Amino acid sequence: MTASSTLPDYREMTPEVSARFERLVQRPVALEVRELTKRFETPKGAVTALDRVSFSVHKREFTCVIGPSGCGKSTLVRILAGLETPTSGEVRVYDHPVVGPGPDRGMVFQSYTLFPWLTVKENVMFGPKMSGTPDFAAEREARQWIEMVGLSKFENAYPHQLSGGMKQRVAIARALANQPRVLFMDEPFGALDAQTRCQMQEYLLEIWKNVDITIVFITHDLDEAVFLSDRILVLDANPGRVREMIPVPVPRPRASSQLFDPAFMATRKHVDELIHPPGTEKKEAPVLRMAAPDPDIL
Ligand SMILES: Nc1ncnc2c1ncn2[C@@H]1O[C@H](COP(=O)(O)OP(=O)(O)OP(=O)(O)O)[C@@H](O)[C@H]1O
Numbered sequence: 352m353t354a355s356s357t358l359p360d361y362r363e364m365t366p367e368v369s370a371r372f373e374r375l376v377q378r379p380v381a382l383e384v385r386e387l388t389k390r391f392e393t394p395k396g397a398v399t400a401l402d403r404v405s406f407s408v409h410k411r412e413f414t415c416v417i418g419p420s421g422c423g424k425s426t427l428v429r430i431l432a433g434l435e436t437p438t439s440g441e442v443r444v445y446d447h448p449v450v451g452p453g454p455d456r457g458m459v460f461q462s463y464t465l466f467p468w469l470t471v472k473e474n475v476m477f478g479p480k481m482s483g484t485p486d487f488a489a490e491r492e493a494r495q496w497i498e499m500v501g502l503s504k505f506e507n508a509y510p511h512q513l514s515g516g517m518k519q520r521v522a523i524a525r526a527l528a529n530q531p532r533v534l535f536m537d538e539p540f541g542a543l544d545a546q547t548r549c550q551m552q553e554y555l556l557e558i559w560k561n562v563d564i565t566i567v568f569i570t571h572d573l574d575e576a577v578f579l580s581d582r583i584l585v586l587d588a589n590p591g592r593v594r595e596m597i598p599v600p601v602p603r604p605r606a607s608s609q610l611f612d613p614a615f616m617a618t619r620k621h622v623d624e625l626i627h628p629p630g631t632e633k634k635e636a637p638v639l640r641m642a643a644p645d646p647d648i649l
């Protein structure tokens with residue numbers, strides 16, 4: 352018997368986890384996506400990036416969006432943030448229609464987007480200052496957020512003096528300083544090494560615990576999705592459609608030791624099978640042979 356055949360069904364939950372989900376869905380709806388379609392006109396014809404995508408997210412829920420490359424994850428999050436307009440369909444944040452960018456929504460991207468000519472503190476103060484907060488109050492708020500992400504010692508450093516993980520912590524502080532109600536994160540830890548990435552995941556859960564924020568987090572990484580999420584939205588590619596919204600049966604608070612728990616592994620396996628259906632695992636890479644075949648190098 353293989354280890355995977357002994358895993359429980361990914362839908363099995365302990366009574367505590369199940370009760371938590373029952374409470375979660377009683378909370379107000381923070382984000383509602385209805386029948387969202389996005390078509391791009393390209394010289395090679397129309398591309399349907401998203402096809403009638405619908406889902407909703409509750410207040411302070413942590414949702415990860417996962418799916419094959421090109422399934423429309425970034426397009427979705429850009430529409431939710433108001434940076435892109437849908438071809439049809441609607442997005443509502445706390446029942447207000449999204450018609451463009453707004454301070455109720457924050458965004459953290461994979462690429463480092465800090466202003467390189469501003470210090471950590473100035474980067475975090477930028478948003479509140481733009482929305483009219485006086486300098487002294489913006490500085491006080493910025494310090495608070497910088498402390499929250501553990502970078503007080505670096506408030507006068509410039510982005511180039513920081514590691515990748517530290518830059519993303521500043522990016523999170525900068526997004527939170529605008530006091531959004533929903534935070535969208537598009538593969539924010541995708542460029543970090545594996546160890547820093549795990550630390551950042553634990554860090555983010557700690558921030559989420561302490562701040563009144565609803566998070567929608569895009570990722571490619573199955574472990575990251577299961578570790579962070581209350582529910583995982585799995586998208587299909589070409590066109591991007593909702594495959595399944597999966598409640599994660601892993602109890603909170605989460606810890607990296609849970610990676611090998613049966614509930615964790617069962618959920619991970621299910622998501623993996625949705626994204627990589629059997630028979631599609633191995634594709635020959637189109638690599639030209641530049642060396643003689645060697646039976647010891649396979
Ligand atoms: N501005 C654009 N013009 C034309 N096509 C676009 C545009 N933006 C995205 N697309 C197409 O829409 C589809 C979805 O792209 P998107 O970047 O949203 O995917 P993704 O799931 O984020 O991919 P990845 O996992 O690689 O980041 C792709 O086929 C892409 O080529």
Ligand SMILES: [Mg+2]
Binds near residue numbers: 424425426
């Ligand atoms: Mg993307």
